[in-house]
Amino acid sequence: MDVGAGDGGYVFHRARTEPETFAIAIDASPDALVSGAWRAKRAGLTNLAFLVEGVERLPQELAGVANEVTIHFPWGSLLRGLSAADPTVLSPVAMLVKPGGTLRVLLSATERDGYADVSPGWLIRLTADYAAFGLDLDQARPADPSDVAKSRSAWSKRLGPARPVVFARYSRRSSRRGLISGGTSPARHGIQSTLNRPS
Ligand SMILES: C[S@@+](CC[C@H](N)C(=O)[O-])C[C@H]1O[C@@H](n2cnc3c(N)ncnc32)[C@H](O)[C@@H]1O
Secondary structure, three states: OEEOOOOOHHHHHHHHHOOOOOEEEEEOOHHHHHHHHHHHHHHOOOOEEEEEOOHHHOOHHHOOOEEEEEEEOOOHHHHHHHHOOOHHHHHHHHHHEEEEEEEEEEEOOOHHHOOOOOOHHHHHHOHHHHHOOOEEEEEEEEOOHHHHHHOOOHHHHHHOOOOOOEEEEEEEOOOOOOOOOOOOOOOOOOOEEOOOOOO
16 A cells, blocks of 8 residues: 555556556645656556545555555655654554555655655654654664665655655554654664665
8 A cells, every 4th residue: 555655656566567466546735646647547557446535534444454555755744744743643543554554655755845854864863753653663774776666656756866855664552552742762672774874
C-alpha cells in the first residue's frame, strides 16, 4: 500500500513485477492517480487498486490489510503529520499495517519549505511517539540513491540530487502491549542510524 502515491508509479511497478502482490495506491488528490489508473488499465493489470482519499479519512475496513506500507516524498498534511508525529496522520497510517508488517518512508523536508528540518536524528527523537501507535523504529538514516531509485518517485526527480532525503523503516508491533503508554528508546530497539553522515 503506497500512501501519498501521486501518479501511482511505485504501485504500478510492484503490481507489474510481482503478480502475486495486490498493491493499492492511496492519494488525497485524484489528479495524478487518474493517470496511474489509466496506465494500469492499458497494461491490463488487475492486481492493483487506486483509492482517492486523505489518509486522515481512511475507512476502518482497511485496518491491518497491508503487509507493507510505503510513503515516498509526501507533502502537505501527510508530511506535516509524519514529521510532527501527529496522531491524525500516524494513527491511520499505523492502522493500515498488518501486525508484523512494515512501514517504509522517504522524507525530504527543510525549514525553508516551512516544515521541520527532517533528519535521521529528528525521526529518532520521535521514536516514542511512533511507538505509541505500534510503529517501532528499525532504521533511520540518510537515503542513498538506490532507495530513491527504488521508490520510482516522479517527484524526487523534481527535487534534484542535492536535496537531503531521509529513509526510515518501522515494524508494526504484533501485540497491542505498550501502545500509547509504552515509551521506547532507540538503544532498546537496536536502531541503526548513521547520524555522522551528512543528512
Ligand atoms: C510530492 S507528491 C509525491 C508523490 C509520489 N509518492 C512520488 O514520490 O512521486 C506528495 C503526494 O502526497 C499527497 N498527499 C498529501 N497529503 C495527503 C494526505 N493527507 N493523504 C493522502 N495523500 C496526501 C499529495 O496529494 C501528493 O500526491
